[in-house]
Amino acid sequence: MSTLTSAPAERLPHPLVVRTVALDLPGAPATPAAAPPTDGTLPEADPTDLLDLLPAPGSEAADGAAPLAWVRRGDGLVGWGELLRFEVAGAERFAQAERAWREVLAHAVVRDEVQLPGTGPVAFGSFAFDEHSAAGGVVVVPRVVVGRRGGRAWLTTMTVGAALGPVPDLAELVGAPPAPASPGAVTYGDGAVTADGWRDVVAAGIAAVRDGEVDKVVLARDVEARTEHPLDVRWALQRLAHGYSSCWTFSVDGMLGATPELLVRSEKGLVTSRVLAGTIRRTGDDAADLARAAILAHSSKDLEEHEYAVRSVAHALEPFCSSTNVPDVPFVLHLPNVLHLASDVTGVLGGEAHAHPSSLALAAALHPTAAVCGTPTQAAATLIRRIEGMDRARYAGPVGWFGADGDGEWGIALRSAQTSAADPHRVRLFAGCGIVAASDPAAELAESEAKLVPMRTAIGSD
Numbered sequence: 001m002s003t004l005t006s007a008p009a010e011r012l013p014h015p016l017v018v019r020t021v022a023l024d025l026p027g028a029p030a031t032p033a034a035a036p037p038t039d040g041t042l043p044e045a046d047p048t049d050l051l052d053l054l055p056a057p058g059s060e061a062a063d064g065a066a067p068l069a070w071v072r073r074g075d076g077l078v079g080w081g082e083l084l085r086f087e088v089a090g091a092e093r094f095a096q097a098e099r100a101w102r103e104v105l106a107h108a109v110v111r112d113e114v115q116l117p118g119t120g121p122v123a124f125g126s127f128a129f130d131e132h133s134a135a136g137g138v139v140v141v142p143r144v145v146v147g148r149r150g151g152r153a154w155l156t157t158m159t160v161g162a163a164l165g166p167v168p169d170l171a172e173l174v175g176a177p178p179a180p181a182s183p184g185a186v187t188y189g190d191g192a193v194t195a196d197g198w199r200d201v202v203a204a205g206i207a208a209v210r211d212g213e214v215d216k217v218v219l220a221r222d223v224e225a226r227t228e229h230p231l232d233v234r235w236a237l238q239r240l241a242h243g244y245s246s247c248w249t250f251s252v253d254g255m256l257g258a259t260p261e262l263l264v265r266s267e268k269g270l271v272t273s274r275v276l277a278g279t280i281r282r283t284g285d286d287a288a289d290l291a292r293a294a295i296l297a298h299s300s301k302d303l304e305e306h307e308y309a310v311r312s313v314a315h316a317l318e319p320f321c322s323s324t325n326v327p328d329v330p331f332v333l334h335l336p337n338v339l340h341l342a343s344d345v346t347g348v349l350g351g352e353a354h355a356h357p358s359s360l361a362l363a364a365a366l367h368p369t370a371a372v373c374g375t376p377t378q379a380a381a382t383l384i385r386r387i388e389g390m391d392r393a394r395y396a397g398p399v400g401w402f403g404a405d406g407d408g409e410w411g412i413a414l415r416s417a418q419t420s421a422a423d424p425h426r427v428r429l430f431a432g433c434g435i436v437a438a439s440d441p442a443a444e445l446a447e448s449e450a451k452l453v454p455m456r457t458a459i460g461s462d
């Protein structure tokens with residue numbers, strides 16, 4: 001693995017050599033002729049088909065690095081082996097990451113026999129929420145990527161060399177990874193702020209809204225988990241993908257989770273963002289939850305929170321788009337733990353395709369949205385720094401992947417946790433809540449607990 005902070009291509013002894021070939025995964029025929037079926041439906045993939053391929057920690061293939069994943073409903077990308085790693089920091093972290101990736105690509109030799117979004121060269125990234133955070137950001141170029149999309153699958157290998165090697169073989173690259181072992185019992189402790197202390201943080205946030213310092217602020221907290229056995233990230237990813245299939249299950253550099261919120265997907269000039277804000281807990285009873293969905297859809301407090309988030313995304317996309325579509329009314333997204341108000345904002349990038357901003361540049365322009373920071377953005381960010389009492393690190397920052405043409409997908413790292421490279425028993429879980437004038441500290445604490453459920457379940461053993 002090479003860790004580079006600047007001018008990566010100049011320091012590479014040879015160009016990046018990339019080869020993508022079609023693959024025969026379950027539910028993903030290697031030959032396009034065999035798919036899609038005549039009834040128009042796509043073959044069902046198990047949500048963990050891709051995740052099952054990830055090598056075990058400590059194995060030669062894992063290369064000492066955390067697994068890479070971006071998976072939803074069985075489609076997506078998994079990657080392993082750290083061929084290149086770029087660490088970035090500060091306000092320029094996104095631009096630095098983009099520059100590093102472009103420099104590598106400028107010297108790449110690519111043979112892509114599949115030609116779909118996610119084939120050819122691919123890099124994964126994860127970035128700190130706050131430009132002042134020591135967590136900065138990282139871009140990882142894996143040695144191996146396996147992808148699946150709409151019934152087709154592929155294998156990409158990336159090396160640094162002089163020429164294309166032989167056709168890569170999945171069986172040789174993967175072997176038969178052992179199933180992840182349970183992390184055993186998990187104990188929980190306070191994070192940077194205790195639960196009681198966080199109620200006071202929320203109360204301070206409400207006071208700031210009522211005083212007119214901000215219209216909305218999103219406040220977050222962390223809890224510390226300790227697993228009996230070292231956490232195998234694959235264990236958590238498989239449980240997240242099964243339990244939260246409508247979310248994007250991600251893992252980059254030890255930041256993992258299942259986010260319901262897509263910051264931006266950019267594909268062939270079409271931009272999509274799934275905006276969430278406004279939440280109600282589920283009860284576990286379907287009839288009661290339907291009634292709660294109706295309450296949420298009409299709650300002025302939640303609709304206000306949501307409106308700020310949608311406006312911030314639409315406003316940030318406008319300069320790049322020739323047209324945008326912003327739904328007038330949100331829909332209710334049903335997750336196993338909570339219900340959210342959700343809006344899918346779309347746009348068409350303006351100008352010539354070669355001049356389109358990359359998906360990461362769009363993510364940088366959108367970040368931080370009012371769903372994770374507040375309104376107005378700068379005042380909310382300042383308030384968060386003053387009262388939240390913790391470094392969010394990469395929680396609530398952009399996480400995802402991009403390819404050689406800049407297209408890609410970036411989620412907001414929510415319902416997430418950060419593992420520790422130094423201590424494989426330690427996991428830091430995060431959750432946050434949008435605060436407006438009508439918020440109540442006890443209700444927000446309960447909401448944050450509901451938002452911790454996906455990661456608590458993912459690292460649990462039952």
Ligand SMILES: C=C(O[C@H]1C=CC=C(C(=O)O)[C@@H]1O)C(=O)O
Nearest residue numbers: 276277278279371431432433434
């Ligand atoms: C900040 C988080 O959620 C955001 C996304 C959806 C709904 C939210 C809310 O209703 O407060 C938050 O804005 C989190 O899950 O940590």
